[in-house]
Amino acid sequence: MNKHVYRDIFRYHEETKHRFDRYARSPGFMDWQNQPNPFRFYGNKNIIYLPLLKNNPEAAYMDLYRRQNNTPKPFILEHIAGFLELSLGLSAWKAVSGSKWSLRINPSSGNLHPTEAYLVIPPMGTIQAGVYHYNPLIHALEPRIRVPAETWDLLLKYFETNGFLVGLSSIFWRESWKYGERAFRYCNHDVGHALAALSFSANLWGWKMTFLNSLSDDDVEKILGFDRTGWKRLEQEDPDLLCFVHSHQHQKVCRGLPEDIISAFSDLAVEGKPNILSKENTDWEIIYQTSRLTRKPATPEVHIDAGKRPFFATSEISLTAAEIIRQRRSATDFNSEKSIPKGHFLAMLDKTIARDDCAPFDIQLMEPSVNLLLFVHNVESLDQGLYFFLRHQADLDEMRPIFHPDFPWKQVQKGFPLYLLKRGNFRHDAIEVSCHQEIAGYSAFSLGMITKFRNIIKKEAYRYRHLFWETGMIGQILYLEAEAHGARGTGIGCFFDDAVHDIMGFKDNTWQSLYHFTVGVPIEDPRLTTYPAYHHLQRT
Ligand SMILES: Cc1cc2nc3c(=O)[nH]c(=O)nc-3n(C[C@H](O)[C@H](O)[C@H](O)COP(=O)(O)O)c2cc1C
Known part of the structure; x- marks a missing residue:
């Protein structure tokens, strides 16, 4: 690939990082006169x-x-x-x-x-x-x-x-x-x-x-x-x-x-x-x-073998699939006093692992490239702290050396790819790196999606978009999983990229955090009135 292509993609990525001293370029105000029609x-x-x-x-x-x-x-x-x-x-x-x-x-x-x-x-x-x-x-x-x-x-x-x-x-x-x-x-x-x-x-x-x-x-x-x-x-x-x-x-x-x-x-x-x-x-x-640089050319067909893996045993979910799909919402506030059970937390993480013949990753996008950095705030029977969840276990050997050397990587439970990096209260850090959004720290846990970056894009520029798609798919799983376990989630696109990388000790763009997410027990906003989805149509 022409090196200008990936350099320009990396330049876009760097320039659109939010930093403590400046946000990525944006209008800085809401131009209501020109608000785009969402339909x-x-x-x-x-x-x-x-x-x-x-x-x-x-x-x-x-x-x-x-x-x-x-x-x-x-x-x-x-x-x-x-x-x-x-x-x-x-x-x-x-x-x-x-x-x-x-x-x-x-x-x-x-x-x-x-x-x-x-x-x-x-x-x-x-x-x-x-x-x-x-x-x-x-x-x-x-x-x-x-x-x-x-x-x-x-x-x-x-x-x-x-x-x-x-x-x-x-x-x-x-x-x-x-x-x-x-x-x-x-x-x-x-x-x-x-x-x-x-x-x-x-x-x-x-x-x-x-x-x-x-x-x-x-x-x-x-x-x-x-x-x-x-x-x-x-x-x-x-x-x-x-x-x-x-x-x-x-x-x-x-x-x-x-x-x-x-x-x-x-x-x-x-x-x-x-x-x-x-x-x-x-x-x-x-x-x-960047859209032009990441346009996908015709490529050979890819078949991905994600492997088989039993699901983490969890309690019966009483709502049907459709009920959970319909009730999915983003939380705007969390009750920081309320915890979620450890079993629910592990079940949510487990669902994000790609498996053969299991939605959504069996659409066969690409080899899994995303692992999860977790800020655990309030999960029963689990110490508060910084954890790492390997969706793709083969990445462990590549990842450990690029993290701070003093992280112990202590496996939480045999056979489950969750590792403790550091005990402590990370509520404040999670809020700070998430553009000061409290939803990242007052929840039960929040996370950053840590994505294999530089080498993938250097090889195939269009994958830049696919990496974001993979993180969005993980986000969708977490939204539904949160609802299924009586909690609520919210995607977090606004975060200070390099501040997150500093927490792990990253020195370059081999891996990057692309998307964040938070899950906890929500506080509803009583000021809002809710109407049914299609109340405006005269149709059954
Ligand atoms: C990619 C993405 C990024 C988001 N980033 C944020 C965020 O930084 N902060 C926030 O409060 N909500 C964030 N949200 C939640 C959206 O605001 C929310 O999905 C939208 O308002 C629609 O509401 P609903 O999810 O309840 O349908 C994000 C959602 C997505 C999909």
Whole structure:
């Protein structure tokens, strides 16, 4: 790889680090006049309004991970609607003193939601095969490309099984409007959250998602029609990925698409015109430059063997999978007096380990590259202190020498990859390094996602984005795990990067902390009124 490419990516990363003496460049104020519309519309006439679920699927929470109980359902519109409702749909509306805003099943930094979703679906009754945009506000599909039956047949023949494609894209402007240059990072975290949310939801219909990891971003753009859409400058959608959704019983799925299918799509006309999101936009140039540098080329198909590992035994979860998915929220305040049981803490960490045939990591993104630095504040039967959790145990030998030499690396429990680095009260340190946010220190525990960095990006620049996706996926697991265990979580994108590295003793960018998270017993904000997700629609 040209060394300017990775140098420029490292430069972006350095320049968008928050530091004690200066935050990454951002507007520094809220330009309410130009607040971007969080919903994309294409203004089509032939919108397909999707049915809302009458009843939640009955799957148990653990069925999000273990697949043997999940009976594959047919790929009909009603089921696809449910799959979207429980992954990217609205989850509620909140209101306080005259202002009202929607929340979604998937979280997003600042609730700005830069991630958009597209489906490529087969013909279903009166619905033609095609590329459709999912609009979560009206829970509807907007037609973008009509796909002729013979092109769909090519796809079916290629995959040798029924299914459909789901694609994600990012509108950087939605995040940069508030967060400036650091926004590119947040957009990619959000992709990871959305990806995990989709992968979990697929299980409720007995389906599984496979990431088409050999496709180039150019190919994704051609299939979704972005290359022939008239975007407003700075409001364009950047292609992130395409996944194939199929029965979980169908194991051998290709990870790319042949040239004839891609070129068949690239000749098809697009419908609809993207809505304008803001009157005026600011050009945070380094974001678009980094996006170009990290565009994915076509690559050989990758198959990752994550291995099998039993789950850490935990108490029965009484809520169903769908109930937990629907009630996921970010905590805004924690009760620092309240602890969580050690068994719950270990079970949450354990779920973040990638396993074969287990959502969400069996979408097959990449080799696990993220381990967890933990600030344990209030976990029963566990000393307060700094801990390290190895999601990828093979990293131990590489990591130990780059940490402070006086850390004892004392394993907490035989067979469980959790190590004590230092006893003590780290509430203040956690708050300080998290841009002084109290949620990082008044919780039961918070953590930094420590990611193998320099060598991965030097080898393949596009992996810069995938590393953020992996951390977002871990965040989504933690959100659901927290709810399942009677706690609540919050993603933390705002932290002082190098202050975190100093805690561990890192001297360079071999590993970097990319995303933080906090879990504890929440304190609800009594000022907020909550409304049901789709109370604004006259539809069942
Ligand atoms: C990538 C990411 C970064 C976030 N960073 C912060 C943060 O630094 N501080 C905070 O209080 N909340 C943070 N959040 C939580 C969001 O503000 C929250 O997801 C959003 O307001 C939507 O609310 P909900 O999660 O309850 O649906 C973050 C969420 C994500 C996904």
